[in-house]
Ligand SMILES: Nc1ncnc2c1ncn2[C@@H]1O[C@H](COP(=O)(O)OP(=O)(O)OP(=O)(O)O)[C@@H](O)[C@H]1O
């Protein structure tokens with residue numbers, strides 16, 4: 001069954017057709033990669049689906065319900081979560097508090113002014129577990145602003161993950177992370193996502209990563225979907241190779257190694 | 258009928274003063290994204306300085322001496338502004354907005370008392386100017402010529418400012434900086450200098466408002482606060498950072514005020530604040546504001 | 549302090565170790581100092597309650613209100629109206645009635661104000677408080693205008709009538725009893741506020757302050773929460789206004805006027821708005837500063853302005869923030 005379906009989705013910024021007539025379906029438990037050159041509209045598509053932006057026209061269906069006109073919080077409650085390309089955290093709170101906040105929010109406890117947050121051991125334990133999953137245990141008490149770029153990126157993902165969403169958008173979760181850590185982070189994300197049966201859409205520039213982890217790859221260019229298919233199908237698609245690497249030929253993707 | 262005309266003239270007179278103050282406030286906000294809470298006090302300072310200058314140097318002198326001294330308030334206030342920006346505001350540009358508000362609030366406290374200290378607690382007037390210019394007949398009543406002059410100055414200031422911002426190179430730089438400060442500095446504009454100039458210009462407008470009002474109304478303690486709040490109402494109604502907005506807002510506020518004083522004196526101010534609140538709710542960017 | 553708290557989770561033992569000696573001193577104080585000093589401290593504690601309420605918005609939610617005089621004044625006028633028009637003398641009824649009214653009004657005003665943030669929020673709060681001020685000022689036949697309303701302590705009863713101040717020479721008794729009354733409520737308010745800012749709700753407010761977009765993407769209904777914070781904040785400040793009335797004996801429109809809002813802002817910044825205890829320390833210190841500055845110079849506003857400039861430019865974390873940094877350095881050595 002389709003978890004998400006966009007129908008002729010459009011978002012223009014003046015002359016820029018950032019998202020142009022995108023009709024995309026995401027099946028349940030799929031791991032989809034969204035790729036494309038800079039400025040292709042990947043982030044904008046996620047922004048529209050997650051309600052950061054309103055679409056100019058088109059429809060968004062989630063589990064068959066029309067959510068085109070719902071707010072950010074409604075979509076979060078429905079089970080759509082996301083991380084951000086440019087890290088977006090609560091800088092004056094600790095890593096631990098960043099995560100607990102997501103958990104409190106998921107459990108509907110953030111409206112409660114009459115209990116002490118740190119005495120909720122259930123939530124604390126879960127937050128610690130999430131931090132452990134993302135290898136952030138040692139940074140538990142650090143303020144988010146004091147973390148290294150790679151750790152901030154991970155914490156950003158951890159926040160979205162802690163919401164236990166049905167559909168998780170990750171916008172370049174490994175950008176700014178050293179190549180050495182990249183594989184480890186992606187392994188972490190992939191195992192966590194698959195283990196929980198979460199549907200994930202990940203924006204990523206590193207094609208090695210994309211081929212390794214995706215069930216399906218969606219290629220965008222100039223706001224439109226250019227091609228989509230299994231990693232193998234995309235690997236052998238000359239047109240895609242042209243767009244992504246500026247070179248043609250069947251072994252365009254493997255050239256560098 | 259003649260009462261009505263007088264009332265209308267009074268409203269326009271009042272609108273001119275308010276426009277001068279509010280346009281300065283709005284200009285500073287437009288370029289620097291700072292709300293200067295001391296803006297009303299700078300207006301009062303302009304009034305005090307002009308009244309003092311005229312009272313000290315023009316006593317017994319011919320009328321033209323007074324006119325020569327009239328802009329003194331505006332010039333002094335502009336100089337004060339040029340001194341404030343680099344010393345007090347510049348260190349705060351990359352701190353949270355709260356701090357900028359707090360420092361201008363501190364300035365407000367300082368200026369209010371400094372004026373008390375310098376000029377004493379008794380009102381200062383330059384009424385001799387208005388008296389010596391006489392009145393002119395409007396139907397069966399008489400109206401001070403000076404007030405008409407102020408209206409002319411207000412209109413001239415509006416035209417001048419508009420031309421300045423939309424027709425000169427400096428105006429282009431101002432507008433570019435207000436659109437995007439980083440971009441402007443990347444393009445090689447001297448943002449620091451633009452900020453000083455914009456702030457001083459905004460202060461000059463407030464000072465000018467005070468300078469021209471003082472022959473008609475004495476400079477008194479507390480006039481700055483009242484002006485600040487009315488200027489707020491004006492820019493909220495018209496739209497912060499917009500020159501046309503300041504003009505529209507000033508007209509609306511002064512006409513509502515004149516009508517209010519006539520028909521519902523108890524709640525005249527309350528009505529103005531309520532209008533501002535309602536405008537903020539239904540059109541957050543003001544009547545002529547852009548997003 | 550708040551910083552330390554969020555770093556390690558507040559350690560109860562440490563907090564009690566700090567709080568208990570202070571409490572002992574506060575309780576014992578009337579034995580050692582004169583009535584006037586007690587009175588000053590009572591004012592300080594009352595302002596501290598207002599500051600705590602105000603700082604829930606500024607320090608924890610990131611909203612700078614320039615109109616908190618409205619809620620202080622509302623509390624005060626509610627109590628004064630009850631005294632004058634309904635002959636009520638019971639402090640507890642003042643508190644209940646006054647909280648009801650400030651609660652309702654802050655709910656309504658908050659509903660309007662939280663539609664905006666930053667400077668527009670500030671202007672809206674200021675404008676609404678000015679509306680109340682003009683009403684109090686202009687409807688003099690109800691409010692007494694600039695003469696205000698008198699609320700003599702002689703008609704007051706505390707603890708449901710258990711304590712009253714009838715008869716002669718009761719002023720000293722009143723000052724003492726009232727000090728303890730205020731101290732007790734101050735403690736309750738402090739604990740209450742401490743729980744609020746350390747609750748999941750308090751954390752959500754800090755999240756909104758830090759990054760409103762991300763808070764939204766965690767499912768936090770930011771406007772709703774800001775409104776609730778506004779309501780709580782207004783109610784705390786309202787309570788301070790109610791408590792202030794019998795002590796001051798007179799309510800005038802001055803406490804609705806914007807400079808008083810400015811004073812609330814000032815004391816909070818003085819103490820340090822990014823700390824829990826900042827507004828408390830700030831309020832008490834400010835009260836002394838103001839009383840002695842007013843007594844020693846006619847230009848006390850100028851003095852306040854200069855202090856504020858120094859604070860903003862050189863000590864942006866306020867007294868408490870600066871002290872705790874100094875102590876931190878000290879401890880590390
Ligand atoms: N808020 C905005 N206002 C105006 N234009 C925008 C905005 N956001 C994106 N754009 C434009 O829309 C186009 C698509 O941008 P988008 O960020 O979606 O690309 P992307 O595929 O995520 O690129 P990248 O790989 O660099 O992150 C670009 O031309 C960009 O300049």
Ligand SMILES: [Mg+2]
Pocket residue numbers: 042043044085171
């Ligand atoms: Mg992107």
